[in-house]
Amino acid sequence: MSNPAMREAYGKALADYGAVNPAVVALDADTSSSTLSSYFASRFPTRFFNVGIAEPCMVDMSAGLALGGMLPFVNAFAALVALRALEQIRTCICYNRANVKIAASYAGVSDFKDGPTHHAITDIAIMRSLPEMTVIVPADAGEAAAFVKLIAEYDGPVYLRLNRSATQAVSQPDDNLQIGRGIVRRPGSDVTIIACGSMAGRSLQAADILAGRGVDACVLDMHTVKPLDNELILKMAGETGGVVTAEEHTVIGGLGSAVAELLAQEMPVPQACVGIKDTFACTGPDPETIMDAYGLGVRDIADAALKVMEKKIK
């Protein structure tokens, strides 16, 4: 089975959903042929607005469209929309509780060739801190496509974080995807790996390595970083006694921090955070090479799990 790029799956799903729901409009900041909001644009030209290279204006326009009864999907590069237009997202989307969906493409290091200005490795932390905002990080193309309808039918601001390229497929036809409900991708009893985005697939690979070392790792696909699935995390942390988080993002403020905030208050267990260690990444030949070079390798996840195993109270 082919595994499309996440942006491809998203772009087609948005166009398909546009046919179902006439309130959907899309905006882009001169990146539609990259974000692939172009699929929607060509099918619904009167419901598509190319704002030019003006992310702040685009974000506030989307708030106005939402307050006027439309269902806007804002399309842009994650690195730009989450930083350049952050204040607009806070003030006009979140504070107004405007029903806007932000599809933030080229997230993580998936825009590998363009380098750190185009990498988005702080966006989860930023978006997670905003009141009213829901943050979703699909693990693969299947989830990215399925979330289009789910977030459209959820009333409130959503940040949907998308990779430029394909990630390892993890989703299944019977996933019963729901906002705020993590998915057990692999049951296990020794340690819990909680991953989002491209790191879900890598975590399953790490679990295979760990199995060879006699460690039975559970892998959770935590596609919704906010609101976090506290119930599932506490259940698995309790059962396994140790947690690893894995994200294509800085270790500061993202999924790892969200899990740590929960565990520190409700159920302190040893935790290790796999992520980019407070540094800019660099240009690379493909996302995987950059990820391996910056501590996001399959081996890094497995090593983190083994360290957590050592810290567990016997």
Added chain:
Amino acid sequence: MTDNNINNLENTARKLRRDVISMISKAGSGHPGGSLSAADIVTALYFSVMRHDPKKPHWPDRDRFILSKGHAAPILYAALAECGYFPLEWLDTLRKAGTCLQGHTDSTLTPGVDVSAGSLGQGLSVGIGMALAAKLDRKDYHIYVLLGDGECDEGQVWEAAMFAPNYKLDNLTAIVDYNGLQLDGTTKDIMNLEPFANKWRSFNWEVMEIDGHDIAQIIDALNKAKKVTAHPVVIVAHTVKGKGVSFMENNVDFHGKAPNKAETELALKELA
């Protein structure tokens, strides 16, 4: 519009100015200068030009008003209360804990407030979104955005200024409260806006320049603006910061400072 009607509107504007002074005085903080300079514009909109119904603040066909210069919230609150969107007594709760009248507008708390604001430079972009929504819905409501002059230092204003004519948004009218003062001093000294009207013209806006304290002129311009097709309109309204209170007029000290007790009494006397 008869002289009698204009007279009534001028009385209303004076009443709103008194409310502004009283509520900011009671709150102990707020922005009197920019609220007073916008008083006649807001009066003309809410008591003559705009299609709205205080009993139905969410009426889909209502005209929208966006106070992009959100620090002038007191003048909007005064107008909304006078229209009957909420009881006049609420005005005494401005900026107090638990109030529905936040320091800057909050659309989720205050009936009649269409958009939350407080961070400058954004209202015109939001207004564009609303104007597009109206066109998509084939509705004929109009969107009014009130900007401050100092606010036009913000680059995003000009992103929006570029967009609106490109999409021929003739259901959008921007009004600039050109009072010539911003927090730190005169707009001339801080960041000269001139040639201001020509900036808008060069962005393909239809531009009108008026005396922003002459209610007949304001109403006339707003009505003309509604008839313009294929272009958005900007009305550059020349105003006086602190208008109506002698010691606040053209006084930058009252940009964001509440009057003390003696000043309040004097101001209310002048506005009686």
